[in-house]
Amino acid sequence: MKYFYLIFSSLKRKKIRTGLTVLSIVVAFVLFGYLTAIRQAFDAGVEVAGADRLIVRHKVSIIQLLPEAYETRIEQIEGVDNAVHSTWFGGIYQEPKNFFSQIPMEPEELFDMYPEYILSDEHKAAWLETRSGVIAGRGLVERFGWKLGDRIPINATIWIKKDGGRTWEFDLVGIYDGAEKGTDTSQFFFRYDFFDETRAGGTGQVGWYTVRVTDPDKAAEVAAAIDAGFANSAAETKAEPEGAFVQGFANQIGNIGFIIMSIMSAVFFTILLVAGNTMAYTVRERTNELAVLKAIGFTDRGVLGLVLGESFALTFVGGSIGLGLAWLLVSTGDPTGGSFPVFYLPTRDLFFGFLLIAVMAVVAGLIPALQAQKLQIADALRR
Amino acid sequence: MTDNSTEETLVKVHGVDKVFKRGSEVIHVLGGLDLEIPKGEFLALMGPSGSGKSTLLNLIGGLDRPSEGRVEVGGQRIDKLSNRKLAGWRARHVGLVFQFYNLMPVLSAQKNVELPLLLTRLSGTERKKRAAIALDIVGLSHRTGHFPRQLSGGEQQRTGIARAIVTDPTLLLCDEPTGDLDRQSGDEILDLLQALNREQGKTIIMVTHDNHAAARATRTLYLNKGRLSSGQVD
Numbered sequence: 001m002k003y004f005y006l007i008f009s010s011l012k013r014k015k016i017r018t019g020l021t022v023l024s025i026v027v028a029f030v031l032f033g034y035l036t037a038i039r040q041a042f043d044a045g046v047e048v049a050g051a052d053r054l055i056v057r058h059k060v061s062i063i064q065l066l067p068e069a070y071e072t073r074i075e076q077i078e079g080v081d082n083a084v085h086s087t088w089f090g091g092i093y094q095e096p097k098n099f100f101s102q103i104p105m106e107p108e109e110l111f112d113m114y115p116e117y118i119l120s121d122e123h124k125a126a127w128l129e130t131r132s133g134v135i136a137g138r139g140l141v142e143r144f145g146w147k148l149g150d151r152i153p154i155n156a157t158i159w160i161k162k163d164g165g166r167t168w169e170f171d172l173v174g175i176y177d178g179a180e181k182g183t184d185t186s187q188f189f190f191r192y193d194f195f196d197e198t199r200a201g202g203t204g205q206v207g208w209y210t211v212r213v214t215d216p217d218k219a220a221e222v223a224a225a226i227d228a229g230f231a232n233s234a235a236e237t238k239a240e241p242e243g244a245f246v247q248g249f250a251n252q253i254g255n256i257g258f259i260i261m262s263i264m265s266a267v268f269f270t271i272l273l274v275a276g277n278t279m280a281y282t283v284r285e286r287t288n289e290l291a292v293l294k295a296i297g298f299t300d301r302g303v304l305g306l307v308l309g310e311s312f313a314l315t316f317v318g319g320s321i322g323l324g325l326a327w328l329l330v331s332t333g334d335p336t337g338g339s340f341p342v343f344y345l346p347t348r349d350l351f352f353g354f355l356l357i358a359v360m361a362v363v364a365g366l367i368p369a370l371q372a373q374k375l376q377i378a379d380a381l382r383r
Numbered sequence: 384m385t386d387n388s389t390e391e392t393l394v395k396v397h398g399v400d401k402v403f404k405r406g407s408e409v410i411h412v413l414g415g416l417d418l419e420i421p422k423g424e425f426l427a428l429m430g431p432s433g434s435g436k437s438t439l440l441n442l443i444g445g446l447d448r449p450s451e452g453r454v455e456v457g458g459q460r461i462d463k464l465s466n467r468k469l470a471g472w473r474a475r476h477v478g479l480v481f482q483f484y485n486l487m488p489v490l491s492a493q494k495n496v497e498l499p500l501l502l503t504r505l506s507g508t509e510r511k512k513r514a515a516i517a518l519d520i521v522g523l524s525h526r527t528g529h530f531p532r533q534l535s536g537g538e539q540q541r542t543g544i545a546r547a548i549v550t551d552p553t554l555l556l557c558d559e560p561t562g563d564l565d566r567q568s569g570d571e572i573l574d575l576l577q578a579l580n581r582e583q584g585k586t587i588i589m590v591t592h593d594n595h596a597a598a599r600a601t602r603t604l605y606l607n608k609g610r611l612s613s614g615q616v617d
Contacts, residue, residue, distance in 0.1 A: 002501055009489040292485045295446055296499045296546070297474020299467050378438075378447040381481070 007309045010282070018314065021278040025318025025360075026325065028271040029353060033326020035260045036349045040182075041340035042256040052216040053113070054223050055245035056083075056209040059236035063088075065205035066235050068196075074211055077229055079222040081214045084109045087195070087207035091154035091168065093144070100140055102154060102188040104195035113210055116179040117187075123174030131194045135174035137185030146172055159199045168198070182342050210242070268360070275364035279311050283368035290372050291380030304373040311365025312358070319357035323350060393553065393586050394420035394443055399452035401438050401609075412438045413609040416452070422553075425580040425587045427600035434606045436590040437558055443588060444477050444556045445469045457553055474502045478547030478585075482559035484539040486531040486546075492518060492538075493527040496545045503550070517545035521575060537568030544575060548585070555579065557589040561596050573599045 011018050056074065058064035066085075074083040089102035107127050111119060119127075119135060127133045134152065146152065150172045160166055170190050178185045196203055213222045223239035230237045240248075283290070290303055298306075327345050334340040401413040412435040420426055420443075428436045441447040442454050445461045454462045461472060486495045496514040505513070518524050521541040531539050540560060547555055557576065561569030577599050579585045589600060597603045605612050 002507065005494065006487075006490070006498075006501070009487070009494075013489050288485065289487060292479075292481070292487075293498070294470065295444075295473065295479050297470050297502045299470040301467070302470075302502075376447075378441045381446070381485075 003306060003309060007306060007313050010286070010306075010310055011313060013282075013286075017278060017281070021274055021314060022318040022321070024271055024274050025315055026322040028267050029319045029322025029357075030326045030329070031267055032264055032353055032356070033323050033345050033349075034329060035264055036353075037326075037330040037343055037345045038340070039257055039260045040346055040349070041334075041343045052081075052213050052219070053242040054211040054213060054219060054226070054239050055242050056211055056223075056226055056237050056239040057207070057245075059227075059238045062208065064235070065202060065207060066209065066237065068204045068206050070206075070209065070230070070235075070237075073229065074209060074226060077222065077225050079213050079215065079218050079225065081212045082109065082113060083209050083211045084113045085192070085206035085209050087192075087205075088158070089154070089156070089190075089195070090158045091156045093152065093154055098144070100143075100186050100188055102190065104192040105189045106192050107189075110189060113212060116183045117176045118179055119174055119176040123176075126173040127191070130171055130173050131191060132169065132171050133173035134170035134188060134190040135176055136172060136189075137187045138175055138177050139185035140188060141172075141175050143186070148172055148175070159195070159202070161198050162200045164200070181344060182346075184342055186342075211239070268356070272360060272363055275311070275315060275360060276367070278314065279307070279365045279368040282310065283307055283372050287375065287380050287383050290375055291377050291383075294375065294377045295381065300373045303375070304369045307369035307372045308362065308365045311369070312361035315357050315361040315364065319353065319360070323353045391422045392419045393422040393424075393457055394418070394588075395453075395455040396439070396443065397453050397455075399439075399442060399449040399454065401435065401442065401447075402450040411609060413442075413449075416609065416611060418604075418611060420586065420588065422586055423580070423584050425577065425599070425601045426589070427597035427603040428588060428590045428606060429592065429594075429597055429603060430606035432592075435609050436606050439606065440556050440558055440588060440590050444479060444554070445473050446479075471502075474499060474550065476553045478550065478552040478555045480540070480543050480547050480555065480557040480560045482562040484531070484536075484543045484563075486539055486542055488531050491528050491530055492523060492534065492542045492545075495531070495542055496549050498546060499550045513549055514545070517549040518542070520548065520579075521545045535568070536564050537571055540564060540568070540572050541575065544572070544579075548579065548583075553586065555585050555587045557587060559590055559592065561591070561593060566595075569593075569596065 056066070056070075058066055065087075068085060071083050071085055074080055084106060086103050086105055089104060091102050092098065093100070107124070111117060111124070117137075123135060127135055136146065141147075152170045152172055154168045154170065156166045156168055161168065176185065211222070211226065213219050219241055223241070226239040227237050293303055293306070294300070327350070330343065330345045334343040396416060396418040399413055399416045400411070403410045403412060416439070418439075428439065430436050438447065442449055442462075443456065445456075445464070448462050452462075453460055456476065459472070461469060464472060487498070490498070493511070493514050496517050497510045500510040500513060515524065515527065518527055521544050523538060523541050523545065526534060526538060531542070534542065544560075555576070560576065561572050564572060573596055576587055576589065580587050580601075587600075589596070591597050603613075
């Protein structure tokens with residue numbers, strides 16, 4: 001503690017240089033925090049995916065439908081606990097930029113299959129009583145300022161109604177919350193029976209099945225058994241873990257994790273050079289002063305510690321401000337207006353950021369610190 | 384030079400050689416040098432540039448090591464100490480005063496004087512108190528919060544002396560302490576050193592080119608081509 005004053009006073013020596021270096025570190029850590037949140041947004045579905053859940057879709061493509069009757073057959077396969085079907089509705093609320101998914105589901109089974117969605121008994125009962133009822137996630141409701149009892153019109157792009165109309169009207173009867181921070185609360189679930197009776201075509205056809213297995217360790221065997229059960233049928237299936245299914249969706253855009261890691265690596269390498277350069281100059285300019293410190297009794301290791309302390313102070317100040325700003329920016333919410341329903345800076349990545357600060361401090365300061373440690377007093381005093 | 388052997392000897396330099404290598408060139412700065420300095424002496428070391436005065440001062444202060452021979456201070460052989468122990472020894476026993484003051488420009492006079500005390504177990508309050516006393520001794524109690532750039536050369540050197548004496552060292556080593564000062568400021572510094580020697584019994588070794596400054600010492604030795612003598616050698 002008693003050396004803090006000495007360390008911070010040394011950094012004040014060249015205020016502009018120190019300020020610019022701190023600023024570059026701030027920018028690097030803002031980028032780190034923000035890009036981490038974006039990566040998290042892509043990975044969120046994978047992380048919250050249940051280890052005991054499989055997704056069964058048409059073997060050819062997700063847009064090919066499967067018979068509703070598969071549900072009973074799937075549930076009869078050994079190792080299957082429950083199966084629930086879902087279908088992509090793909091409607092538009094007011095204008096195309098207001099994107100969110102709408103899924104017709106069987107109300108009785110939805111919350112059994114997805115315990116991460118929390119809905120009160122009151123709202124659940126209201127949904128069961130209202131055929132045109134819809135339940136929406138808290139995030140979605142807040143995004144559009146909806147309230148219970150609102151009638152929400154959705155313009156269909158795929159599913160035309162039997163009367164030829166494209167506008168489906170739903171009554172908001174329930175709002176669900178997420179059990180965890182990463183739970184997607186941007187979903188819009190409405191009743192399958194209402195959907196199936198109202199749509200003009202595709203009756204009895206569903207998009208995909210979510211299947212819960214009794215033993216997650218045997219998920220691969222169960223998936224193989226499901227695919228084998230529908231082999232050579234008109235609608236063959238492809239069963240895979242829910243996490244792999246979600247990851248596949250994300251990968252349609254590209255390997256986001258790799259892209260973000262590449263950007264961050266380039267940024268940090270550059271900042272490391274900037275911080276290292278600052279530290280090298282700091283030590284070179286103060287050769288005489290460091291020699292004086294040694295002359296009055298500071299040990300070689302003591303001087304090494306002081307230089308590393310300066311490096312740490314520099315990166316800690318910049319890094320902490322950067323992470324703080326990133327956290328504030330991320331807290332303002334999804335920058336895409338709906339494409340990232342889960343957008344936050346996870347605590348573990350915040351800790352990783354602080355670890356990165358420490359690593360950067362050591363790497364940037366180590367060589368100058370070793371040079372300071374090796375300084376010969378008599379030689380250095382003559383310079 | 385062992386003419387003070389009857390008094391308690393603080394510094395003993397015996398058979399010291401110091402050789403510097405610059406590339407393929409070998410420079411013999413000191414050769415077979417012997418010296419004894421009694422406790423409480425104010426010794427002036429004179430000699431032409433490159434004669435080895437500062438080198439000898441560095442060896443006695445533990446800032447450098449001899450190529451051959453031994454250096455004892457207060458009965459302790461310092462040339463054999465490890466770097467870590469030697470640093471600790473310097474912190475406890477040696478006060479250094481430099482020609483160009485060598486103060487930390489980013490620290491106030493008070494904080495500069497406190498620097499050597501950071502190496503002790505003293506509390507912040509105690510460090511402050513001792514630094515204030517040292518600054519008072521050198522007549523700078525009214526300039527404690529000033530930074531070196533706000534002080535005159537003489538005041539900076541007084542701050543340097545306060546820093547040197549704040550740990551109450553056995554030995555004060557001064558390398559041309561008046562070399563960068565005008566005559567009046569230089570005289571004030573010499574008055575101060577003389578007072579520290581006479582009133583507080585500090586043993587002082589002062590390297591100087593200035594006969595006027597050397598006249599303040601109790602003994603003057605001349606160093607030329609690495610050898611000591613009590614009379615000036617042309």
